[in-house]
Amino acid sequence: MTEDRIRRFDEPRPVEVLHDGEWVPAMQDGWVRWPDGDWYASVSYVLEHDWGRGRYVTSVPADEVRPVG
Known part of the structure; x- marks a missing residue:
């Protein structure tokens, strides 16, 4: 995978992820272009x-992740 397909954060940020219809706390460490x-x-x-x-380590579509706060 090349760098133009990966955008990493210096530090992971807290987010919420949609899992089976519910928003759950998670940490996001970047974006990946499929x-x-x-x-x-x-x-x-x-x-x-x-x-x-x-423990889930995965990638989710942009509409299934939101910042905390």
Whole structure:
């Protein structure tokens, strides 16, 4: 992947991510341009499940991430 497809933050920023219809706290460390030209947020977050904690490290479309505050 080339630098024109990745925009990293110096420090991750707190955001909320849409997960199964609910906004959950997450950290965003940058933006990634997918091959179709759309920008996706690079995020990570942890959720509690009945089987234990699940850590998510993924990218989500821009309309599924919002800044906190």
